[in-house]
Amino acid sequence: xxxxxxxxKDYKAADFFADEDFVLTALMPEATSNDFWSELxxxxxxxxxxxxxxxxxxxxxxxxxTAQSILSSEERWNRIQAQIPIYESKKQRSRILRxxxxxxxxxxxxxLFIMVAYDVSQFGTKETNTAFGEQRLLSLPDSSIIRLxxxxxxxxxxxxxxxxxxxVWLEGEGMFEVKHTAVKNRLRESDFFVVHVGDLSLTVLGTxxxxxxxxxxIEVALFEGSVRIQGQNGEDRILKPGETFVYDTSAKANQxxxxxxxxxxxxxxxxxxxxxxxxxxxANIVDVLEDNYxxxxxxxxPTLLNKRFTGVIPVKKVDDILFVIKHTxxxxxxxxxxxxxxxxx
Amino acid sequence: MNSDQQIWKMFQVGHEPxxxxxxxxxxxxxxxxxxKFTQNEEIIEDSIQELFVKLWCxxxxxxxxxxxxxxxxxxxxxxxxKKIEQSLRRADVTNSSADYLPFTIELPHDLxxxxxERALEIKSKLDQALMQMTARQRExxxxxxxxxxxxxEIAGIMALSTKDTYKLYYRALDSLRKHxxxxxLLVLFYILNQLRYN
Numbered sequence: 001x002x003x004x005x006x007x008x009k010d011y012k013a014a015d016f017f018a019d020e021d022f023v024l025t026a027l028m029p030e031a032t033s034n035d036f037w038s039e040l041x042x043x044x045x046x047x048x049x050x051x052x053x054x055x056x057x058x059x060x061x062x063x064x065x066t067a068q069s070i071l072s073s074e075e076r077w078n079r080i081q082a083q084i085p086i087y088e089s090k091k092q093r094s095r096i097l098r099x100x101x102x103x104x105x106x107x108x109x110x111x112l113f114i115m116v117a118y119d120v121s122q123f124g125t126k127e128t129n130t131a132f133g134e135q136r137l138l139s140l141p142d143s144s145i146i147r148l149x150x151x152x153x154x155x156x157x158x159x160x161x162x163x164x165x166x167x168v169w170l171e172g173e174g175m176f177e178v179k180h181t182a183v184k185n186r187l188r189e190s191d192f193f194v195v196h197v198g199d200l201s202l203t204v205l206g207t208x209x210x211x212x213x214x215x216x217x218i219e220v221a222l223f224e225g226s227v228r229i230q231g232q233n234g235e236d237r238i239l240k241p242g243e244t245f246v247y248d249t250s251a252k253a254n255q256x257x258x259x260x261x262x263x264x265x266x267x268x269x270x271x272x273x274x275x276x277x278x279x280x281x282x283a284n285i286v287d288v289l290e291d292n293y294x295x296x297x298x299x300x301x302p303t304l305l306n307k308r309f310t311g312v313i314p315v316k317k318v319d320d321i322l323f324v325i326k327h328t329x330x331x332x333x334x335x336x337x338x339x340x341x342x343x344x345x
Numbered sequence: 346m347n348s349d350q351q352i353w354k355m356f357q358v359g360h361e362p363x364x365x366x367x368x369x370x371x372x373x374x375x376x377x378x379x380x381k382f383t384q385n386e387e388i389i390e391d392s393i394q395e396l397f398v399k400l401w402c403x404x405x406x407x408x409x410x411x412x413x414x415x416x417x418x419x420x421x422x423x424x425x426x427k428k429i430e431q432s433l434r435r436a437d438v439t440n441s442s443a444d445y446l447p448f449t450i451e452l453p454h455d456l457x458x459x460x461x462e463r464a465l466e467i468k469s470k471l472d473q474a475l476m477q478m479t480a481r482q483r484e485x486x487x488x489x490x491x492x493x494x495x496x497x498e499i500a501g502i503m504a505l506s507t508k509d510t511y512k513l514y515y516r517a518l519d520s521l522r523k524h525x526x527x528x529x530l531l532v533l534f535y536i537l538n539q540l541r542y543n
Contacts, residue, residue: 012525013521013525014518014521014522017518018515018518023489027493052461053461056459056467057467059459060452061450061452061487061490061491062491063458064450064453064487064491065451065453065454066377067376067381068376069373069376069386069390071386073368073369076393076394077365077368077372080397083394083398084398084401087398091402
């Protein structure tokens with residue numbers, strides 16, 4: 001007891017104010033005993049004033065002026081009662097909305113993921129191959145269109161930077177419809193579209209043309225607009241619509257360069273799944289069978305090769321082609337795996 | 346039998362008279378507490394109403410074992426501060442956070458309950474000492490001596506740790522010591538003055 005008393009020996013008012021035991025007695029005089037504090041100031045009379053001061057502080061704070069609202073408790077209660085049904089219905093609505101939102105959010109997240117995944121997969125170099133007998137229609141990032149014939153290959157870089165010309169690399173045959181991006185009178189490098197085929201570069205703006213690169217022979221047939229053809233050998237010419245440029249890469253020493261008038265209908269017959277064989281020899285058809293369908297064709301009598309046809313053959317199926325040949329040329333056709341043997345009857 | 350705890354349990358099962366008892370017990374105290382942060386009565390009313398409306402509508406999801414007063418003060422303080430901040434932001438005042446909100450303690454004008462011959466002098470000194478404190482220190486003193494809450498409960502209400510609450514409180518005492526440190530000496534001067542003029 002004495003040690004407890006002596007603890008307070010040098011206490012000031014602020015110390016009493018901070019002392020939990022003292023505060024408890026001050027706050028709850030009924031529940032706690034005042035005996036200890038009476039004994040304390042009997043023991044240490046000088047503490048009396050400090051204790052009285054601390055007690056006065058507590059009393060002052062306890063009796064501080066309370067703010068009174070203009071609203072009575074009754075009015076406040078009535079307002080709460082009025083608001084409860086409003087809040088309940090709002091809560092109901094938000095619960096439905098939240099459920100809806102959660103579903104929408106998950107759907108959106110999945111969609112976003114798919115889009116990002118697709119986008120990522122589109123980065124870098126894009127390559128497209130067509131198998132024998134297959135044709136494919138490609139839409140490029142600038143919304144130009146390429147129709148790729150069978151057994152062909154095209155490569156392009158997906159992210160066409162705005163300051164670089166659009167470039168594609170082609171092997172085989174394809175028909176291009178290039179979108180014209182240049183603003184009138186303001187031609188920039190990025191407005192050019194370059195097709196690399198063999199050792200030729202075809203530079204165009206917005207045009208429609210067919211490029212065929214088979215057996216070392218490149219044919220560029222222009223239908224609309226203009227194409228500038230540049231070769232590694234210094235070849236540089238501008239093609240007009242309706243012209244076809246033929247370039248033989250195999251005959252390097254003696255390059256056959258000719259410009260002939262083309263027949264759009266004939267050149268593009270492949271895009272319709274037909275083979276226009278007007279004035280065509282069997283040799284041309286053999287080329288198609290080998291180039292586009294991957295067959296090995298053996299013609300036993302070479303004189304047959306120069307025989308000419310007229311008409312249109314559907315080329316969606318090899319059987320159709322062979323049927324037409326058999327009946328118009330009166331030949332015998334044998335087919336083993338990927339080999340076709342044509343014999344005179 | 347009418348402890349907060351029991352009333353709370355009755356309220357939670359949907360006993361409306363118990364809800365009203367809770368309201369009667371606390372609505373004026375909460376208004377008084379709110380008034381120390383802002384003089385905008387509309388905000389205080391809105392906060393009290395929102396608190397009790399939500400209390401009733403969400404009674405099923407509330408914990409059944411809570412210190413009721415503590416819980417109400419804490420929820421009310423949070424609601425009120427949010428509303429004050431919203432109103433400040435509307436008035437384009439930046440830097441609005443609970444720490445910047447004022448907290449006023451208005452000592453009584455009627456000192457008849459104080460049996461101390463220098464009550465008036467003590468009051469004015471206490472007033473000065475309180476004014477020197479920060480708003481949050483005053484809030485702790487208010488909650489401890491007026492609302493008679495423990496430091497743990499105060500810490501919960503003010504979203505502080507108990508340790509920080511103590512720290513703030515003990516720092517507040519420095520202000521008291523400073524203003525009352527020479528108290529005895531001043532009394533001597535006061536008495537001497539009185540003698541001289543009499």
